[in-house]
Amino acid sequence: MFPTVTFVWMHCCFSCKFDFLKVLKEVTVSATAAEKVKNDVLKVKEKAQSIVDSIAVEKSVAESKLEAAEPALKAAEEALNVGMIPSLNAIEFAQELHG
Numbered sequence: 001m002f003p004t005v006t007f008v009w010m011h012c013c014f015s016c017k018f019d020f021l022k023v024l025k026e027v028t029v030s031a032t033a034a035e036k037v038k039n040d041v042l043k044v045k046e047k048a049q050s051i052v053d054s055i056a057v058e059k060s061v062a063e064s065k066l067e068a069a070e071p072a073l074k075a076a077e078e079a080l081n082v083g084m085i086p087s088l089n090a091i092e093f094a095q096e097l098h099g
Helices: 002-082 088-098
Strands: none
Touching: none
């Protein structure tokens, strides 16, 4: 009876080893696919970060230009409010007189 037990045990070990190798292969394939997806996602992330950085630089430049233009804008608004700038009709009339 002892040899039968040994045979059953050996059969189980070979079967388990086969199952283990099959699972190991599947895990390896899945891990490889996951690594590829991870690398693709990292590339997209890097491109997106580059775009974000460029936008931040452009925003900073635009804000600086806006800040520099504000005094002139306020002066123009004040000139319009007190009537220092002639209307378009007055400008056209002057051009016709001198033109």
